[in-house]
Amino acid sequence: MAEYLVELYVAQGDHVAAQHHVALAEQAGADLAREGRAVRFLRSIFVPEDDTCFLLFEADSAALVTEAVGRAGLRLEHVSAATTSVAGAQESPADTTKGTSMTSTTTSSTTSSSSTTSGTGPDLKELRDKQQKVWSSGDYNKIAALTVPVSEHLVDHVGVGPTDRVLDVATGTGHVALAAARRSAESVGIDYVPALLDIARRRAEAEDLVVELAEADAEHLPYDDASFDVVLSAIGVMFAADHDAAGRELVRVTRPGGRIGLASWTPEGFVGGMLRTVGAHVSPPPGAQPATRWGTEEVVAGLLGEGVTDVSSVTATVRQRFTDAAEFADLFLTWYGPTYAAAGRLDDEGRAALRADLVALAESHDRGEGGGLVCDWEYRIVTATRR
Known part of the structure; x- marks a missing residue:
């Protein structure tokens, strides 16, 4: 080499x-x-x-x-x-x-990514607090509808049924938890943004669905070992501050023989490109790992570790439609927590440059079908069985 x-x-x-x-x-x-x-x-x-x-x-x-x-x-x-x-x-x-x-600035390959001791690694509690504030900013409910097909695909792919007790990690406004409840499963969802949980509760009430919702983060699930038949997350756990801890928790709360299913944006796909674009304008906080790592089967297998078997994955796309690339850019700069927070750290010139790059990204992914901007956003579903 x-x-x-x-x-x-x-x-x-x-x-x-x-x-x-x-x-x-x-x-x-x-x-x-x-x-x-x-x-x-x-x-x-x-x-x-x-x-x-x-x-x-x-x-x-x-x-x-x-x-x-x-x-x-x-x-x-x-x-x-x-x-x-x-x-x-x-x-x-x-x-x-x-x-x-x-x-x-060489880093030691033996330093644990979950270390929070001063001087030995990133302060992941501080990072988690920052990320919680990011996801509390903007108005994710204006964006959440774009991922409904991803959540439905995940629940169908894993095969959730009426006898399952299901946990939706980082439920957001409740997509996966509600989809599981519609299949008569015992459904539980957690998230660390109270405002999003409030929306999930209103949605459950509107559909007369029974869903247990609790405030918690993915790295500290408030449940006993082996509590769930199925543990899921759609475009959620991938944004955890401590990837290793989140992976361990997913496995811990799954019963032996139970299933884990995770849907995440891929590094190569549209959203991976969007997150890289934002990162080129505003550096991520110290200690943050790329969320799209979860869109790679080998990485997720490593995060879940020896406690699982039968790891496999499929990729799919969800088609998104906007009036034009400018509408896409403005929607995400105004309402989507990560882009909204990043834009807030820039001056007028910097925000204009970020917007221009987001517009260019969207235009580069346009399928050219006419009638507005049409883009396919790639995601990967990784499944595993608890040993």
Whole structure:
């Protein structure tokens, strides 16, 4: 394998942001390696004076390195064969100004992603609190209808029936929990945004459905071990702050022989592109991992661990229709928590640039069928059986 050097822009020479970029890149490289791909993250060098972070990979090709960086949700300036050693923190990688002071931001591969001890890892409680505020912002109910077909597909695919006790993790406005209740299952839903739970309750009352709803986060499910026959999440648990802890909890509350089913946007799909676009304008908070990792079967298998068997997946698309790309961009900038919160951190010029990129993204996915913007949003359903 050859060595390749990736150059990333780090706004205002932010050391914390650089560390976050490195952690994402290292994780993405490890994920690809577990899939049997010939790529390995080696180290990084941060050049704050140039607002630049260099990542050194070993891989079979530059294309594989580009894929790793894209999976990490990062936007690279360029990737090239590494012809200059970067082993010393004071050395200058190729194409940079000689004599620039550099600070190593290499992360330890042995550090637990769930560590919350000061100085040893991201504060995931703080991250969870920030994310809760993000999802409480905007008005997700204006967006939620777009994912109804995904939730219905998940419940059908897993085969929820009248004898099942079902938990919907990160239920939001209740799509999966309500769908399970319509199939006469004993349905329970949790979410950490009270306003969304209120909407789910009103929906259940309107349909005269019995659904138990509780405020909780995916990393701390308030239920005993082996409490549910089926544990589901549609476009929900993928946004947990601590992916490892959430994966463990999903398994813990599922009874032996019970089923787990998770529907998540894929890294390669439209929403994966949207989240990368937002991340290119506003850096994610320190410690945040790309939500679309859950849209890869191998990653979910690793998160669920040895407690499950029969892991498999299918991909599908949900077709979305808008008047035009501008309507899509304005809808998400006004109501969707992640894009709404990101736009709020930008000045007028920055918001205009983010909007322009969202419009361009939507236009690039238009099926060209006429009568407005028509896009297919890809998601993956991963299923597993509790041992």
